[in-house]
Amino acid sequence: MTDVISTTGLRKSFGHTVALDGLDLGVREGEVHGFLGPNGAGKSTTIRILLGLLRADGGTATVLGRDPWRDATDLHRRLAYVPGDVVLWPSLSGGEVIDLLGRLRGGIDEGRRRRLVDRFELDETKKGKAYSKGNRQKVALVAALASDVPLLVLDEPTAGLDPLMEEVFQSELTALKDDGRTVLLSSHILSEVERACDRVSIVRAGRIVDSGSLADLRHLTRTRVHAVLVTPLTDAEVATWPGLHDVAVDGTELRCSVDADQLGRLVATLGSRGVSGLTCQPPTLEELFLARYQTPTDAGGSPQAPQSPHAPQEQPA
Amino acid sequence: MTAATAPTGQAPTISLGTQLAGYSHLLRLAWRRDRILVPSSVLGLVVLAVGSAQATLALYPTDEAASTGLAGVLSNPSVIALYGPVAAHTADALAVFKTLMMGAFLTAVLGFVVVRRHTRTEEDEGRLELLGAGVVGRWSALAAAVTLGTIAVVAASVLAGAGLASLGMDATGSIAFAVAWMAAGLAMVGVSAVVVQLASTTRGAAGLGFGVLGAMYALRAIADSADPGTFTHGLGWLTPLGWAGRVEAYGANRTWLLLLGVLTLVGGTAVAVALLDRRDLGAGLIPARGGPARAGRMLTGPFPLVTKLARGTIIGWAVGVALGGVVVGSLLGSVADMVDDPAIKDLLEKLGGSTGTVEDVYLATEIHFVAVAVAAAGIALVLRLVGAERSGLGEVVLATPTSRLRWFGAHVALPVLLTTALMVLLGAVVGLVGPSVAPNAPSLGASVGATLAALPAIWVMTGVAAALAGAAPRFAPFAWGVLLVAFMVTEVGPLTKLPSWVMDLSPFTHLSSLPGGSFEVVPAAVLTLIALALVLGGFLAYRRRDVA
Numbered sequence: 059m060t061d062v063i064s065t066t067g068l069r070k071s072f073g074h075t076v077a078l079d080g081l082d083l084g085v086r087e088g089e090v091h092g093f094l095g096p097n098g099a100g101k102s103t104t105i106r107i108l109l110g111l112l113r114a115d116g117g118t119a120t121v122l123g124r125d126p127w128r129d130a131t132d133l134h135r136r137l138a139y140v141p142g143d144v145v146l147w148p149s150l151s152g153g154e155v156i157d158l159l160g161r162l163r164g165g166i167d168e169g170r171r172r173r174l175v176d177r178f179e180l181d182e183t184k185k186g187k188a189y190s191k192g193n194r195q196k197v198a199l200v201a202a203l204a205s206d207v208p209l210l211v212l213d214e215p216t217a218g219l220d221p222l223m224e225e226v227f228q229s230e231l232t233a234l235k236d237d238g239r240t241v242l243l244s245s246h247i248l249s250e251v252e253r254a255c256d257r258v259s260i261v262r263a264g265r266i267v268d269s270g271s272l273a274d275l276r277h278l279t280r281t282r283v284h285a286v287l288v289t290p291l292t293d294a295e296v297a298t299w300p301g302l303h304d305v306a307v308d309g310t311e312l313r314c315s316v317d318a319d320q321l322g323r324l325v326a327t328l329g330s331r332g333v334s335g336l337t338c339q340p341p342t343l344e345e346l347f348l349a350r351y352q353t354p355t356d357a358g359g360s361p362q363a364p365q366s367p368h369a370p371q372e373q374p375a
Numbered sequence: 376m377t378a379a380t381a382p383t384g385q386a387p388t389i390s391l392g393t394q395l396a397g398y399s400h401l402l403r404l405a406w407r408r409d410r411i412l413v414p415s416s417v418l419g420l421v422v423l424a425v426g427s428a429q430a431t432l433a434l435y436p437t438d439e440a441a442s443t444g445l446a447g448v449l450s451n452p453s454v455i456a457l458y459g460p461v462a463a464h465t466a467d468a469l470a471v472f473k474t475l476m477m478g479a480f481l482t483a484v485l486g487f488v489v490v491r492r493h494t495r496t497e498e499d500e501g502r503l504e505l506l507g508a509g510v511v512g513r514w515s516a517l518a519a520a521v522t523l524g525t526i527a528v529v530a531a532s533v534l535a536g537a538g539l540a541s542l543g544m545d546a547t548g549s550i551a552f553a554v555a556w557m558a559a560g561l562a563m564v565g566v567s568a569v570v571v572q573l574a575s576t577t578r579g580a581a582g583l584g585f586g587v588l589g590a591m592y593a594l595r596a597i598a599d600s601a602d603p604g605t606f607t608h609g610l611g612w613l614t615p616l617g618w619a620g621r622v623e624a625y626g627a628n629r630t631w632l633l634l635l636g637v638l639t640l641v642g643g644t645a646v647a648v649a650l651l652d653r654r655d656l657g658a659g660l661i662p663a664r665g666g667p668a669r670a671g672r673m674l675t676g677p678f679p680l681v682t683k684l685a686r687g688t689i690i691g692w693a694v695g696v697a698l699g700g701v702v703v704g705s706l707l708g709s710v711a712d713m714v715d716d717p718a719i720k721d722l723l724e725k726l727g728g729s730t731g732t733v734e735d736v737y738l739a740t741e742i743h744f745v746a747v748a749v750a751a752a753g754i755a756l757v758l759r760l761v762g763a764e765r766s767g768l769g770e771v772v773l774a775t776p777t778s779r780l781r782w783f784g785a786h787v788a789l790p791v792l793l794t795t796a797l798m799v800l801l802g803a804v805v806g807l808v809g810p811s812v813a814p815n816a817p818s819l820g821a822s823v824g825a826t827l828a829a830l831p832a833i834w835v836m837t838g839v840a841a842a843l844a845g846a847a848p849r850f851a852p853f854a855w856g857v858l859l860v861a862f863m864v865t866e867v868g869p870l871t872k873l874p875s876w877v878m879d880l881s882p883f884t885h886l887s888s889l890p891g892g893s894f895e896v897v898p899a900a901v902l903t904l905i906a907l908a909l910v911l912g913g914f915l916a917y918r919r920r921d922v923a
Contacts, residue, residue, distance in 0.1 A: 106770075106921075111770055111921065112921040112922075113919075113921060130773075132776070134776040141767060141771060141774075145766050145767040145768055147680075147768060149578070149666075150684075151665065151666025151667055153666070154674060157669055157670030161670075161675050162677075163776060183667065184666070185664070185665065187576050198771075
């Protein structure tokens, strides 16, 4: 399997601030790769190194088989980029910017350009200064999506888009995937990544703390279970079952989270007791993300329960 | 009274306290942001007035010397058009003859810049929205901006007047001088308050504001060139810059004209408040214009892009240099009289370094002055590289297959071409206008040759800016400092007898004395090589550093 993007041990400091601290990222050909992390985790710094705008202090980076610092210009013929905070020339109209960026990239697909402008409902005649944040984002997205390149690097591309436009973006992303193109999608909007991405890498404090398919990552965390049984349960009885957390028993009802490796056993036990209703909820990326984000030294160790004020229903057991 | 129950179409009266809530905080914020800009501008204006007066008084200590020495210049209508009327043929009046109008204009610019910074710019950047959502009255930002603008104008005027008085110049005249600047400055603060309500963008406000200033200046120039008592001359009363001249500091001393400035300030602010109450945040009465849906065929790369973005600047400079050329060229007709005075001829020779006819000497001096201004145009264009980097636009371009060489190169090529074109334009205009008013004026070829000969020094300045922008973008504005020092050294050095090694630091010192002298190849070649080395060094550093 070819890696379109691969970095090993990437390091970058700005003065005393360490932005990247040994970052290893691998993006495979033809996948939509989610690049997740809180603000200031090093997402944009990584992307700028991958674009050859910044020079890494240490480690290696390869993009489409080239060194992004040395071969930046050639590399850019084969990728399109949407920055996180899109700025436009105040005196140029949106249409002019799309054409300019297309021409700088060596051409633009006219049909696709027209279709995208329509789909995103973009008014091309406004000047840069007159656009809202979302509309500036649309200009950059149309310019990037209309270009015929194998790799797209999108830095929080939907920040500022309304839900309808986000939907359009999602469907365009699917079209890109069907086209066999590779996308690196940085985001902190988890639902967006969850819907679109084949694999994700979670970055925190300049390192990748987790990487893999969503299924892989879910494996590391707990599933929420809500079961209604035929006969009442007791707390004492449930306490003997392994791998359960946040247990709440109310007559015939059981609510708990269960470690991934104990899920099968729990279901079997419940089955033997007679179940009248059962819902199993896989962890949302949100929980996954919070789990990663909130455990400071726990990369690779035993997974911890999300203990976030955002999930108040989960009291420590 | 509650706003919710007020009938539509009839706005409820809101108390002044509410409208001006947060005023003192905004004023302090404005001062905090301008604590370098305002004091340094004020200081610059004071130094301009006092320094120039001191130098002139040293040259013409008595009224008699002054009036005979400058008789030729003062009878020339184009000089009057440029600098305004002469108040009296006394040493004091002549000591401020040049700086009164120039300073009144610059004081007005200062007032405009301060008002715009804290109103339309803040609104345009979205920062006023952030503040406006707090406990901040609708009028507060405008009031704070007008207050700070007024403070800046009054400080510059009063300190300049006090400085002149401290030189031993007539006290009443010095007060009148301060009044002249203040009348123009305060009036412009009032006009600016309206301008920033009309335009809906920072750039639009700049265009409108400087347009109004230009019109004020042009109207005054036309009026002042006409004979007193004529209708044309009367038009001068319509422009604040006309008032500044008609104060006639160190002559008639019409200090009551300050009233006109104050009235304009109050009236302008009142109109601005009325407009402010009738518009939405972020909107203006002149809506932002749209643009084409598709890019023109020419917009294909970094150089066309940089050129297109600079179009307004390029046109502005071309118009300015052409007008300057007309003035310089038409003055060639009167220099012969002016230079009857050996002191003036001596001064001009020192400044211009030329040794030909008086016309040659005069032209060489003026070319060096204009060359410094043209160098500033070049620096400003190079520094757009840094501006683009800071705003994030550089990233947008460099993430396309545009190499750093092409992006950097575009920001150097345009200034080099523009400065060359501007100097050719200057030479051509002077060469066409001059011979029509003075038989001894240099020919078209000689004028263009002389203006072209100044290019190597201009390019060194372009190179300094390119080196800084490439290697140390944070320090890029220091290019302005380098230009200022070079200008001071070249223009003031010969009068103050600076040591020659200090003089040699300025590239403008090494220019051939043209027209009249002979073109010296070696210094020109060395300057050009230095410029090339600076650009190359800047690029090598730019290629190696982070761009973000």
